[in-house]
Amino acid sequence: MTPAPLIIYGTIAIDTLITPNGRADAVAGGSGIYAALAARLMCDAHTLIGVVGDDYPAAWQELYESAGISFQHIARLPGSTFAWTGQYEQDMNLRTTLKTTEGVQALWRPELPMDLRRCEGIVVAANVTPPLQVAMLSQCNPSAFKLADFMKSWIIREPDYTRKLLSSVDAALMNDEEACEFSQTDDPYAAGLALLRAGPSYAIVKHGSEGSDLYHRRDDGRIDFFHCPALHIEHAVDPTGAGDTYLGALAGYLSKYMKGSRPMWEEMQKSVLCASAVAACTCETFGTDGLVRLSRDEAKRRIATLTNQAGFIQPIFD
Secondary structure (H helix, E strand, C coil), X not given: CCCCCXXXXXXXXXXXXXXXXXXXXXXXXXXXXXXXXXXXXXXXXXXXXXEEXXXXXXXXXXXHHHCCCCCCCEEEXXXXXXXXXXXXXXXXXXXXXXXXXXXXXXXXXXXXXXXXXXXXXXXXXXXXXXXXXXHHHCCCCCCCEEEEECCHHHXXXXXXXXXXXXXXXXXXXXXXXXXXXXXXXXXXXXXXXXXXXXXXXXXXXXXXXXXXXXXEECCCCCEEEEEECCCCCCCCCCCCCHHHHHHHHHHHXXXXXXXXXXXXXXXXXXXXXXXXXXXHXXXXXXXXXXXXHCCHHHHHHHHHHHHHHHCCCCCCCC
16 A cells, blocks of 8 residues: 655754653754654654754754654754743643743744645644644645644634634644633533534544543534543653654554545544554653654554553554
8 A cells, every 4th residue: 555645744842841750951852753753653754844943953853864754844044943841740641831932933934845735645733833834734735634733822822723723624633621721611522522613524632641532523413432542651751742742643644554535434543543552652751762762563562552452353554
């Protein structure tokens, strides 16, 4: 089976991470990096779009290129790279953003080359500001299957763009706090349904260590629902990037294994199982270290473990 093209747009960042397990200063991160590292475990080819400043370490680029991520479409501009500082509570499903520095990302706008604009495969708008996500997606082929992730602060600050983004994608991903903020409800299930009403045919509400829920609105209006448990890990160190990893693994699986231009319900269920298993691996180390070291064979072993745990009887990989 020929893999569908996959485009990933997201941040390439320098992170400072504070968790109950310790602190890591100035480590490599970013939604685009996490998503691309996860996607490479599922599919054979993807394109990462983003921007870095002239302070981005060459050693990090070399590390990621050796792991299979091309920097061909990463712009490098004079100035500082996007930087994020976050602190997690004892319950690491809860975090606070302490500082965000936009750097060169504040002025740069993605301009896709013509070959990427013609892509009819999978297009991912990982966590960037909603206006930038909308700007990138507007350049993409209308036939592409589009996915977007969201962040609570941008849902609050950019409500109009958030709704515009939701109306332009086929699948939307939010954690339960974000989904409830968007829908103005305390009920995560009702929030998932509200996401579907905003436009996408698929919605995923993530619950951290409690798994995730997949919603699908059929053409006749009926709703399909699937709960995917989280893969148990012995000790969570740092959950940064788990949601971005989830998105990348999901998109990577669809890019290689979906059989048509739009995924069937069973294919989306499989992609969610892959996403949940790979995302859990991100939490075992600070930053991207664990994800860089994760092999395809180990990823598939963990996916098989979660598949059995979920009682899913269909084969994940054809």
